[in-house]
Amino acid sequence: MKLELNKEYPQFAWDESLSPYRKVATIRSPAQRCDSPEHTAFCENISFNAWRTLPEHRPLGNINRARKEVYPVISRYRHQRNLAPLREPDAAGNYPNLRQSEFQQAASTVHL
Secondary structure: OOHHHOOOOOOOOOOOOOOOOOOOOOOOOOOOOOOOHHHHHHHHOOOOOOOOOOHHHOOOOHHHHHHHHHHHHHHHHHHHHOOOOOOOOOOOOOOOOOOHHHHHHHHOOOOO
16 A cells, blocks of 8 residues: 555655646636625634535545534534524525525625
8 A cells, every 4th residue: 555645644745756736727716805794694604514515526534534523513513602593505505594685685795
């Protein structure tokens, strides 16, 4: 087993002669104004979940498996402390349990 090419051992650098760097995309994000009270309130009470993705894009390795367990716990704790409902988007990225007017108000300040 080559440790430097194994996703389970992130402490080893990958040998680029065995696995060369390949540019696969360029992401451009235009400047946005993200400091309105509505935007702040919306973003303060949503959660990041790296597993809300296609199966072929799921995170790999021990560190990501640990994150999978920790992130939901931290999210629940933060929402309880903020007295905020836990809102998760569906597979299309919509927030079905968020009142439409509430979502439109928050989303109008964000360029997605």
